[in-house]
Amino acid sequence: MIRSVIELPVDERDVRIARYGAAAIMLSVAEAAIPSPLPGIKPGLANIVVLIVLLRHGWSDAIWVSLLRVVGGSLLTGQFLAPGFFLALIGAIGSLGALALVCRLPDRWFGPVAYSILAALTHVAAQLLLARLWLVPHDGLWLLAPLFAASALGFGLLNGLIVARLTLEHR
Amino acid sequence: MLKKAANGRKRLARAAQPVESISEGTGSAQRGKTPAQRFFQHVQDLRRWSSLLRPGDWLVVVLGLLGIALSLPLIWQGGGAEKAVIRLDGRPYAEYPLDRPRRVTVPGPLGPTVIEIAPGRARVASDPSPRQYCVRQGWLTRAPAIAICAPNHVSLALVGRKSSHDSLSY
Numbered sequence: 548m549i550r551s552v553i554e555l556p557v558d559e560r561d562v563r564i565a566r567y568g569a570a571a572i573m574l575s576v577a578e579a580a581i582p583s584p585l586p587g588i589k590p591g592l593a594n595i596v597v598l599i600v601l602l603r604h605g606w607s608d609a610i611w612v613s614l615l616r617v618v619g620g621s622l623l624t625g626q627f628l629a630p631g632f633f634l635a636l637i638g639a640i641g642s643l644g645a646l647a648l649v650c651r652l653p654d655r656w657f658g659p660v661a662y663s664i665l666a667a668l669t670h671v672a673a674q675l676l677l678a679r680l681w682l683v684p685h686d687g688l689w690l691l692a693p694l695f696a697a698s699a700l701g702f703g704l705l706n707g708l709i710v711a712r713l714t715l716e717h718r
Numbered sequence: 719m720l721k722k723a724a725n726g727r728k729r730l731a732r733a734a735q736p737v738e739s740i741s742e743g744t745g746s747a748q749r750g751k752t753p754a755q756r757f758f759q760h761v762q763d764l765r766r767w768s769s770l771l772r773p774g775d776w777l778v779v780v781l782g783l784l785g786i787a788l789s790l791p792l793i794w795q796g797g798g799a800e801k802a803v804i805r806l807d808g809r810p811y812a813e814y815p816l817d818r819p820r821r822v823t824v825p826g827p828l829g830p831t832v833i834e835i836a837p838g839r840a841r842v843a844s845d846p847s848p849r850q851y852c853v854r855q856g857w858l859t860r861a862p863a864i865a866i867c868a869p870n871h872v873s874l875a876l877v878g879r880k881s882s883h884d885s886l887s888y
Contacts, residue, residue: 656774664778693789700782711770 564600564608568615571596575620585691587634587674588698591667591706593620594642598663598710601646609646613639630682634674641673642666659714663707667699799861799876802840804833807871816840816876826870833874842867842874 575593593616601609617639621632679688804811824831829846839859842852845867852867861878
């Protein structure tokens, strides 16, 4: 075998991010198979992985995993550069921004559940905003906001509880 | 991070069983128990799950529910109907803001059409048309709604802040 001329040293962090990224992509692909009453209402299981990475390894790793999830997941589901991809991207960016702010809240009072719910809410808010500006330029879109917010609250709570248990059990 | 986890441990230590067995507790350990014991098990499970929530988490959940509950009537009923436009023979006959109750009589070719306006809504109260479609339509509350009394050449339309399109297609 001819040795590659280009040497890309892989450190521990790269391997870690790749592993978490793979888990997140797997969850988002599995989730794409779940039927949903309204496009946009789904559990967001991949956010469990992103939150665990955030709690264990910090914010920059979480950004990597989240964006890898968006790109990898959309490639596998055939959505890359389709409108759904940009919606997922803006949602991921929005919730990462929210997490950056929420991280500064006191640990004693706010745990994974609050992180998860606030991230889910900003996720749908960013997506609705982009959809209103770009895909459906009609104010009727806001009628869906309470539905999306309610699903974000419910699934955010569920995912947050899962994250709380996983991080407590396996430190 | 460490402090946070230790905090959670302390709270969970109150529960009789270790954290690891929340899901197993409801499954395999349940066989051969009376319904009362099983119910007690469920209550314990719920308490263990809720011990994962910190005070701020509860606050976020409650505020979220409150926000959604408040946004429902705001978004679903406060549709921007600003004024009622009455037309006779296709030409604007009168315009009224939907601010206070009033009754307007429009003289059509068949007879008078009475239009009733109330805060936030309007309707055709009575009309000489034979089939009474526009009367039976009842109160109009949202912006592009319209009631047409075709035989009497009268129509009542609600208009929003800005006139929007009838439909969109892509």
